[in-house]
Amino acid sequence: xxxxxRVAAARRVGGSVIAVLAAVVLVLVASPQASMASTTxxxxxxxxxxxxSNDMYARFNDTIEYGYWSATVSGSSRVAxxxxxPFNAQQIHYEDRYEYLPAGYASVSGTGWxxxxxxxxxxxxxxxxxxxxxxxxxxxxxGLITHVRRVTTANFIFxxxxxxxxxxxxxxxx
Numbered sequence: 001x002x003x004x005x006r007v008a009a010a011r012r013v014g015g016s017v018i019a020v021l022a023a024v025v026l027v028l029v030a031s032p033q034a035s036m037a038s039t040t041x042x043x044x045x046x047x048x049x050x051x052x053s054n055d056m057y058a059r060f061n062d063t064i065e066y067g068y069w070s071a072t073v074s075g076s077s078r079v080a081x082x083x084x085x086p087f088n089a090q091q092i093h094y095e096d097r098y099e100y101l102p103a104g105y106a107s108v109s110g111t112g113w114x115x116x117x118x119x120x121x122x123x124x125x126x127x128x129x130x131x132x133x134x135x136x137x138x139x140x141x142x143g144l145i146t147h148v149r150r151v152t153t154a155n156f157i158f159x160x161x162x163x164x165x166x167x168x169x170x171x172x173x174x
Contacts, residue, residue, distance in 0.1 A: 089157055
């Protein structure tokens with residue numbers, strides 16, 4: 001091997017080593033992501049004419065960015081009444097909730113969110129409607145967080161009955 005070939009080979013190896021080191025540093029610095037979704041109603045309490053499972057639903061789809069001592073959630077949720085008699089509920093009481101476990105302190109950057117220790121909660125009441133979509137980002141928590149519990153609940157109020165639907169999931173951050 002000539003001197004020129006040896007220098008060129010050393011440069012290729014050196015460049016490869018630098019590229020591998022840069023990739024390792026990027027992996028160590030980047031926060032892992034996890035997704036959490038529920039498209040089924042995992043728990044239902046129904047009264048009166050709300051017994052059909054296709055009359056209503058609650059669902060959510062979230063992305064969780066997390067590190068050793070923090071977690072940040074962004075995503076969307078939706079609740080809907082699909083019954084036809086009546087078409088609209090008189091009111092929809094809607095709640096999104098995050099529980100950061102076992103020990104975390106939540107801080108929130110979204111409108112309407114309240115914080116209590118390791119929980120973040122959003123409540124909303126909408127009159128005379130059948131559905132609602134909620135989009136959010138920047139729901140932060142710091143502390144020793146091993147998993148996140150997520151719950152979306154809707155209570156559809158009618159003149160003669162109330163129908164409640166809930167979707168829930170737990171995501172371990174490993």
